[in-house]
Amino acid sequence: MLDPVILFFVLGISAGLLRSELRLPTAVYELVTIVLLLAIGLKGGVELAKQPLGQLLPQMVGVVVLGFFLTLIAFPILRKLGRLQRADAASIAAHYGSVSVGTYAVAVAYLGSRQVSFEEHMPLLLVLMEVPAILVGIILARGVTRSTNWGSVMHEVFLGKGIVLLIGGLLIGWAAGPEGVTPLEPLFVDLFKGVLALFLLEMGLITATQLTGLRRYGLFLVGFGVAMPLFSAVVGTGAAYLLGLSLGGTVVLATLAASASYIAVPAAMRISVPEANPTLSLAAALGITFPFNVLIGIPVYHVMATLVHG
Amino acid sequence: MLDPVILFFVLGISAGLLRSELRLPTAVYELVTIVLLLAIGLKGGVELAKQPLGQLLPQMVGVVVLGFFLTLIAFPILRKLGRLQRADAASIAAHYGSVSVGTYAVAVAYLGSRQVSFEEHMPLLLVLMEVPAILVGIILARGVTRSTNWGSVMHEVFLGKGIVLLIGGLLIGWAAGPEGVTPLEPLFVDLFKGVLALFLLEMGLITATQLTGLRRYGLFLVGFGVAMPLFSAVVGTGAAYLLGLSLGGTVVLATLAASASYIAVPAAMRISVPEANPTLSLAAALGITFPFNVLIGIPVYHVMATLVHG
């Protein structure tokens, strides 16, 4: 049976497709996003306080490599099979090489309601996976020779809202430790699922608007939006196996690999690769891959992980 | 003694009448409304999961008839006694034949703090009572012969924010069942009264602005705004008796009957009966009937129900 938070996503998509008047104010969407990002960061930070960071180094390097790899795989597929322009292929590849915090949150909720535990430091890996794809995407689009203002790229990447809140949450959780964070739990832990429900309601409404955009860009993007996450999940599952993650951790890493960014990467690409058409990448990431992962992908990756951990 | 949530309403009215700078941002009002609507829907949906829908059919038909009936009673009174224009009378009648979710929430809080239980599937009846009055109101205003775009009327009615969230909540609660909804409870159950307090604070501020509008429209509207809910509550109490509702259920149905819509109906009337003056209906519904029900009506309906159930 579907998790109730997923039903909110379905409600949002349905309302959007039926052209309902339902709309969440931007400020509500931002509040909900801020709470989710801080909650995820805090949780991971508390866990980091418990273990030596050095021990996590292999995993940290591993996911960075994974991010580079997935971007570099996606690019030629988009360029050759999809016949997309260089800038568009590079931008979409960056979206798919990076990760989606919303999808991560759904995976966490999914495992939580099935009482499957996972490595709690996953938010750290999430942060690390957000960035490499952006750098690769910019280089793929513009080449290394052409002058890129890397200073402003780095500013855009590391000081975007998402990363600042995730890293901020991680650091606060890490500094405050489990007890320090306790008084914050009513907001950031107890309300997590409720807030996620509101978030997914709005995501459904946004996805619905992207779906209409999709019609114009044909079948290739739809196919890519389903096949790429499946492929990435297989690679992610393999990486998780090599890195020695638990069953739950494997599901999470596969989900991260399969997810496509729709916050950090679009913002960075808009500034650094303006000639890429944002409609294409958002239609694929939000119109296809996000709902695919949320509705179908995560349970599939769960099965995959179970087979590997058989 | 007054429930503390009611005191927030009084605070809002007082601040408004004293022309305080206090104002809630629109986004906050919308967030609070969304949470209340979803919470009410979810609660009712969970309950529906427990009982066969068929068994509720008599009540469902009963409240639809009640909605038609109250609208048809109100119209001639407004037209003859109030000497209102046809469109205005029809629009106000529709407001009073339909229901107010805010008033419902106050009744729920009222019964909750007095530990009076009631049929938990009431949100279903609430949804069913929202719609008939709108259809009657449009026909009363325009006649059946004149061309009305019923497609767009239905769209306006069933895809308005309020109904979508209520029905969405009902369906999610019904699909997820009691256990499924548990992780959502910190937001939608525990915070219910606090969120209701913020909602009533804003309603008080809005009511205060409507009160000044009232002065222009004389005594008839004030009288109607008090007498109509009392009459409707008597009819509602009778209907509840016939439908075999419990004491608490009787109070809720009487309150629903007595309440006047200020979300769904105004929006639908504005589009479908534009020649009706929205200031009239909102001044009556929000300036008189809402505060009357919240401050005086609900306890009175409680007494009425106790007499009937004596």
Place this chain on the structure above:
Amino acid sequence: MLDPVILFFVLGISAGLLRSELRLPTAVYELVTIVLLLAIGLKGGVELAKQPLGQLLPQMVGVVVLGFFLTLIAFPILRKLGRLQRADAASIAAHYGSVSVGTYAVAVAYLGSRQVSFEEHMPLLLVLMEVPAILVGIILARGVTRSTNWGSVMHEVFLGKGIVLLIGGLLIGWAAGPEGVTPLEPLFVDLFKGVLALFLLEMGLITATQLTGLRRYGLFLVGFGVAMPLFSAVVGTGAAYLLGLSLGGTVVLATLAASASYIAVPAAMRISVPEANPTLSLAAALGITFPFNVLIGIPVYHVMATLVHG
């Protein structure tokens, strides 16, 4: 170790100084402020219900005198030492003679996590301390002879958002009593620290913008922004001693004395003393004194109170 809520303030300042894209929507800032103000008011009101108001009279008179006194001390310092214009000196003096609710909330959180109890009726004293400085500030700026529209000043002061919510909360808490308020606790008590964290995140972002403003106004303001709260805290500690407050109550009163208003007073000064430059007072109050109190001051005042109560 720093309280985690303080870490959110540090995160906000850092993000602001690094020119991150992080920004909280105005509506979120207002929601968070509204919840904090109501929560503080409610808490104090519940406590007032338990004790005869007459008994508190000495303290109530005491803090009003304290507010007058601090404003009158600050003015000549600003005028003579700082060589500020009459209006600017009067306005800044009013900011420092009044109090900051945000700083109060941090002190409450600080004492809470150290399990130091304090007189729960402090919110009443807080409200009483907000006002006198404003009146003194206006008189200092304009003289008693020049025509001031005191009616509109009083309106501005007593019907500003902050005071209405605090007094409203106090009255509701007082009328509802401990049991009446229980159903509101999930929002106003359990979430208090989480909401305070979001508030401090935004305050950090705002503080960062004020810091850049400070550069232009030289060292005097910086010195004043640190020295004045330290002096006020000493006076406040003395007053607390004379009024017979507990250790915790002494810390709170010292913090109130040391804090500088950035909501009620700026709004009132803008209307009543328009020739005062708001950049000066806000740079000092928000750029220096707020972070000083939050990061350093409160623990220092704790030490001071411990010495006195030793």
Place this chain on the structure above:
Amino acid sequence: MNSHKRKLLTIVTEAALESTLVREIESLGAHGYTITDARGKGEHGVRNAGWEASANIRVEVVCDAETAAALAAHLREHYSRNYAMIPYLSDVEVLRPEKF
């Protein structure tokens, strides 16, 4: 700078009309529109945006003179009697005339 004259039609009206208006603006030949949330006061009283029924929107359409005239006529015919609405026109220069 070679620029080109166009009309800017600004409409301040009830938020409830947004979706209808937007459809009509497009069907009457304008190539785009911009909307901001607003509050205000006029013949129909204070509309202070605290909640939906009292919110205004401010719609701007840059278009050629004929389209502007057609839109204005349409608004007058359909909305001027029953809705809080003011439309007004001004002259603007655009840089890429092919867009409007």
Place this chain on the structure above:
Amino acid sequence: MNSHKRKLLTIVTEAALESTLVREIESLGAHGYTITDARGKGEHGVRNAGWEASANIRVEVVCDAETAAALAAHLREHYSRNYAMIPYLSDVEVLRPEKF
């Protein structure tokens, strides 16, 4: 389309002035106004709307030339020295001249 010339007075200023300004606009003879929330920068520095003290509003008044002149003079006299404020005027055509 027979249209009529009026003035549009736009005022960008501190949000704190909203209620005062609104009263004065009415008392000086304008029949309405429209307000949107804004942020910006000028002589008085960045006003970026994150919180109340730093928020701007953008007020628009459509009225006849005399009223516009009276309003502009009033603003210059009462606000130009101490408040962050810019007023500016432009020409607009209105469709129902009796409203303004």
Place this chain on the structure above:
Amino acid sequence: MNSHKRKLLTIVTEAALESTLVREIESLGAHGYTITDARGKGEHGVRNAGWEASANIRVEVVCDAETAAALAAHLREHYSRNYAMIPYLSDVEVLRPEKF
């Protein structure tokens, strides 16, 4: 009332450009700007502000004709091809010409 002619440059574009644009407006000589949040539709489709990537801003700059021309040229060169953006100019009278 002695008033003075200036240009009002209005730019409706993607919210993502806000910080860049603001820097450029100042470096090209304008003394201020005003920004409001907006939504809309144009060549690049519906931008309905529900979330960041789809939000618009509406930027207004009052300045002299040369600055306006320089800004307009800059926008055309740097943004017109790849971004959702429309700039347009109109004439305004300001009261304190030294500010612009």
